[in-house]
Amino acid sequence: MNKTEHLNRQLRGKTFTRSTEAAPAANLAEVLERAAMAVAQAGHMNGAGEYVHDTRRAAFAGTNATVSLRSALPDLIDDDGRFTKTPTAAPANETVTIGSAALAGSVCAQAGAHLLEIIDLKPHTGNGAPILEEVQNKFGVIRPADLPVIDLDASGDGDLTASDLPTAWQTLDRDTMSARGVRYELTRAQILDRGRDALAGDVLRAIAAGLGRAVDAEILGAIVAASPDTFNAAAVAASGLRWGELAAVVGTTGAGVGTPIEAGKIHVQGVPAEISPAVAETVLGAFDRAACFVQPELDVLVERNRAGGLVITAWTSMQAAVPETGLFWVAS
Numbered sequence: 001m002n003k004t005e006h007l008n009r010q011l012r013g014k015t016f017t018r019s020t021e022a023a024p025a026a027n028l029a030e031v032l033e034r035a036a037m038a039v040a041q042a043g044h045m046n047g048a049g050e051y052v053h054d055t056r057r058a059a060f061a062g063t064n065a066t067v068s069l070r071s072a073l074p075d076l077i078d079d080d081g082r083f084t085k086t087p088t089a090a091p092a093n094e095t096v097t098i099g100s101a102a103l104a105g106s107v108c109a110q111a112g113a114h115l116l117e118i119i120d121l122k123p124h125t126g127n128g129a130p131i132l133e134e135v136q137n138k139f140g141v142i143r144p145a146d147l148p149v150i151d152l153d154a155s156g157d158g159d160l161t162a163s164d165l166p167t168a169w170q171t172l173d174r175d176t177m178s179a180r181g182v183r184y185e186l187t188r189a190q191i192l193d194r195g196r197d198a199l200a201g202d203v204l205r206a207i208a209a210g211l212g213r214a215v216d217a218e219i220l221g222a223i224v225a226a227s228p229d230t231f232n233a234a235a236v237a238a239s240g241l242r243w244g245e246l247a248a249v250v251g252t253t254g255a256g257v258g259t260p261i262e263a264g265k266i267h268v269q270g271v272p273a274e275i276s277p278a279v280a281e282t283v284l285g286a287f288d289r290a291a292c293f294v295q296p297e298l299d300v301l302v303e304r305n306r307a308g309g310l311v312i313t314a315w316t317s318m319q320a321a322v323p324e325t326g327l328f329w330v331a332s
């Protein structure tokens with residue numbers, strides 16, 4: 001949902017502000033049930049708690065909620081005893097959350113990249129009007145210090161030039177974050193056939209897997225946008241990285257992939273690799289020096305349409321952080 005559509009939906013009364021009173025909804029099936037029972041209204045509540053009809057708004061039946069990335073995905077066995085499998089299912093004594101499934105589904109995260117929750121704005125009330133203070137979200141990399149030989153004269157004195165701080169930081173820019181979302185239309189026939197609980201589970205699993213791919217698209221896209229140099233061993237040596245710190249992500253063109261060294265594994269110029277549909281290029285580098293800021297919850301809007309179906313819209317915000325793009329290359 002782009003910004004224009006989001007604004008249009010606000011003008012039609014089809015989006016809501018996030019409630020600070022209710023806890024994040026952990027059960028999408030309950031949200032679908034509330035939307036199915038919602039009464040169409042074309043108005044709003046005023047400051048006195050009174051309903052005010054608004055002729056500028058279209059009648060809308062639905063509800064909204066936030067789903068935390070810490071929410072558990074549906075169990076492996078549903079209420080009817082049918083077996084299902086969450087993405088990269090964990091052992092029975094472990095809980096698979098939306099966030100952990102997204103981590104497992106991200107090629108970059110598996111190669112060492114970090115997922116960082118976006119810290120929300122901090123409210124201040126004081127004695128005047130309430131204000132929101134932006135909390136800086138940062139990701140940094142510390143480089144090894146360069147310790148050159150000091151040339152000493154006959155008296156044992158020598159000069160040493162001051163160096164820049166060996167750190168590189170990238171700060172989250174809320175104005176340029178990517179808004180990513182998905183919309184599913186559940187027909188009345190689908191709801192009657194499988195039930196809201198099963199369909200909610202399908203949607204959550206799909207979103208969890210999709211979040212992993214979205215993280216890959218953010219990180220790999222930021223690296224490629226920086227126009228990295230072509231990969232070669234000399235460049236790796238000059239960067240100060242060790243060979244074992246490298247990983248490769250092969251894009252849709254398959255650039256750089258040679259004959260697999262071992263069955264079931266691919267390598268790019270001797271670097272262990274995995275494949276991803278997120279970019280066309282093949283990217284190599286130290287992925288533990290990259291991260292992606294991710295909103296800690298999904299915003300969800302569920303609408304009931306005239307045919308008795310439900311329309312689910314879920315969206316979130318994220319932004320890649322790659323403080324040192326010089327530690328990444330592309331394969332020729």
